[in-house]
Amino acid sequence: MTSRAGARKRDTYRHGDLRNALIRAGLELVRDGGPDAVVLREATRRVGVVPNAAYRHFADRNALLRAIRQAALAQLAAAMETELAALPPADDPVESARARIRALATSYLRFAQAEPGLFRAAFSTTDMADTENESAGGPGGLTAFQLLGAALDDLVETGALPPERRHGAEYFVWSAVHGLAALLIDGPLRGLLPVQAHEAGQRLMDSIERGL
């Protein structure tokens, strides 16, 4: 009775890692409920701390939300890095670069569908004046956008992509993938079965390769 559901009892007076614990709790809230579900009091409740304790680590609710969003972006980047790392070594450098782009797109779409709440939070920006310069990258330190850029650079290097088309190419690829993800999560494609969604993803990637 002394501890609430989900709140671990502390043995020390100090929590020791409250800032990160609050972010983790916030990620849970976001996972099922999206960014609106980030309730400062609920996060502190889950961590087992009094509400105002959060103010030792965050200026206000918005600061917490920003940190959570950052963490969600980092998780997305991490998922993409993992997918890249799992790619079998290819002989053909052109095919290798293409495979990497497909892998990035695939993991992006998969992440969005597996974790719609996190995905939505990562790209939600109710508040203006977002700093955005902090690290939202994966373990390798690269953001989703930068990972994509690197793969496109390789495509140019191998000669598979004409240099004059390189500029802005990541906007195209990213837009297409991001758009499908958004439409599948929130938009009119919401009702699609997993199989259909997968097929749409495959077709999309074909079109992207053609469009590059």
Add this chain to the structure above:
Amino acid sequence: MTSRAGARKRDTYRHGDLRNALIRAGLELVRDGGPDAVVLREATRRVGVVPNAAYRHFADRNALLRAIRQAALAQLAAAMETELAALPPADDPVESARARIRALATSYLRFAQAEPGLFRAAFSTTDMADTENESAGGPGGLTAFQLLGAALDDLVETGALPPERRHGAEYFVWSAVHGLAALLIDGPLRGLLPVQAHEAGQRLMDSIERGL
């Protein structure tokens, strides 16, 4: 002093068109503030009616929100129809079909940037179990998705698009355009200057045509 700012005084006891008035007020709220800014009490305040009067026309806040979302989608479709109608008559049917697709894409992007709140609301779906079958079309009765489909059909008819690529083509086009819109509004492309955004849009449409 008898009427609050923004609330027109009624001369009749009955409002006469409260349902639509609430939707219009809701659209205003959504316009600057997105879907979260839809506050039932505020909508009634703006209309000049007591809060619970809304319950004569909507089951609850969510029903109001759904109606507003529907109206936002209709506005988007209307903007696209207008753009189509403004298109100069073309001689070449292939060029005509292509021009229509570009026009649809352009107006979609323009709408998103001019009315980010409405755009965000149109595609927000916090609540599951959305009926979605109601009319979200423009004056012509077609939704944004259907307008795009019709243009693609024409592209096939004129022979410019191989029939075997028709299937799922609107997913590709829509995803690309929707994705850019989303990234420009909420995502990492938020900071882009209007000129840059426009250029990104042009490049995107080139890539789309190539990808089709």
Add this chain to the structure above:
DNA sequence: TGTACATCAGTGAACGCGCGTTCACTGATGTAC
């Protein structure tokens, strides 16, 4: 054309709720001597 009446759109008052945030505090921890 006039009157009685049912309908139902909008009123008035109130509710419980959980939120974000502020205040003065307490007491464990780490540091200086």
Add this chain to the structure above:
DNA sequence: TGTACATCAGTGAACGCGCGTTCACTGATGTAC
């Protein structure tokens, strides 16, 4: 190695707020006779 003290992470209590929603009501409107 031991003691005094400053620091500051977490506490406890409270606040004002505006929200969505419910209740019993009132009185203008449209309809039946």
